[in-house]
Amino acid sequence: MNVVIIDDEPKARKLLEILIKENCSKITSIFTAEDLISGVDIIKKEQPKIVFLDIEMPEHSGLEIFDFIDSASSNFEIIFTTAYSEYAIKAFELSAVDYLLKPLRADKLVDAIEKAIANIGKSHINLKLEELQKSLKSSNFKKIGLPVADGIKFINFEDIILLKADGMYTKVSVHKASELLISKPLKHFETLLESIPTFYRPHRSYLINLKYIQEYCKKDGGYIIMDNNESVSISKDKKDEFLTIVQNIG
CATH class of the missing domain: 2.40.50.1020 (LytTr DNA-binding domain)
Known part of the structure; x- marks a missing residue:
């Protein structure tokens, strides 16, 4: 199973990669990217089942991913990795979007991956993302x-x-x-x-x-x-x- 990590922080990418290797034997290949555009290129090439996606990045927010990928043909789950505060987490939960809070914990990572695997191909992630964008926008997150x-x-x-x-x-x-x-x-x-x-x-x-x-x-x-x-x-x-x-x- 391929996964892609998209995060502009090198330490965050490395930590997540290590945690995945140590705790998730079902994942065989891990690809990383430092920004959304290069991450999208990897997604199109490698066809991952799970994408770990930071939200706050230079140039393009992780929330813009479906501006660059045809949502109808995207057969992967997204797990957001975020340092967002508690008042914004409500927006994730209302939108039914999976997320991991930084600093990352191994047990939470394993649970998120198992949930993502179970939802592959049937969770309508693009629709959830639209709702998340609306929720975050309405709460004036930034x-x-x-x-x-x-x-x-x-x-x-x-x-x-x-x-x-x-x-x-x-x-x-x-x-x-x-x-x-x-x-x-x-x-x-x-x-x-x-x-x-x-x-x-x-x-x-x-x-x-x-x-x-x-x-x-x-x-x-x-x-x-x-x-x-x-x-x-x-x-x-x-x-x-x-x-x-x-x-x-x-």
């Missing part, structure tokens, strides 16, 4: 809705530089955009963004996006300078944790 005076502004998670508590309000600094004052407390956003690994709360008054850190200054007890030149305090009990995170990023 964005967060911020209530403003004249409506709701949808901002990409990755464009948020930092969030700052202002009483029962929160000031949101956005990359290449004006600061927003939102009538929600910072705790509300901490809960919404807790599963996005780039967000970190170094102080009770701040929630920052680690990708926008410009500098860490040791003086005055230590503080962070963000790319928008705003200084962010660090709580004493968070300093060691923060420095560990920054060192790992580097």
Whole structure:
């Protein structure tokens, strides 16, 4: 049985390949690709029974696979491998689409493969994928809705530089955009963004996006300078944790 792994992260591809070899004797050949287009080429050539497909990839999302393959002639099952957070997993379940959460576990992998084998040729994966796209789109998966005076502004998670508590309000600094004052407390956003690994709360008054850190200054007890030149305090009990995170990023 042939399978194809499509994932833009080399370590993720290698780990999945190792887990399959160690736990799934029914699978005889494993092919890998770093992007959707090259993965589609392999699928057309090798005719796999199962495709392990990451969703968030450069160029093309895994959800676009049937834009490049004739769904009527696709005789394979898809198992999505994803780091998506819990609130998005509901969309997978409502669409009856199989998925594995990263970091991957061997027991879950075996169960997913057995289920996929049983469903080959009879699960209408292309229809499920259409429903999944609708579900993810309706939940604004890549964005967060911020209530403003004249409506709701949808901002990409990755464009948020930092969030700052202002009483029962929160000031949101956005990359290449004006600061927003939102009538929600910072705790509300901490809960919404807790599963996005780039967000970190170094102080009770701040929630920052680690990708926008410009500098860490040791003086005055230590503080962070963000790319928008705003200084962010660090709580004493968070300093060691923060420095560990920054060192790992580097």
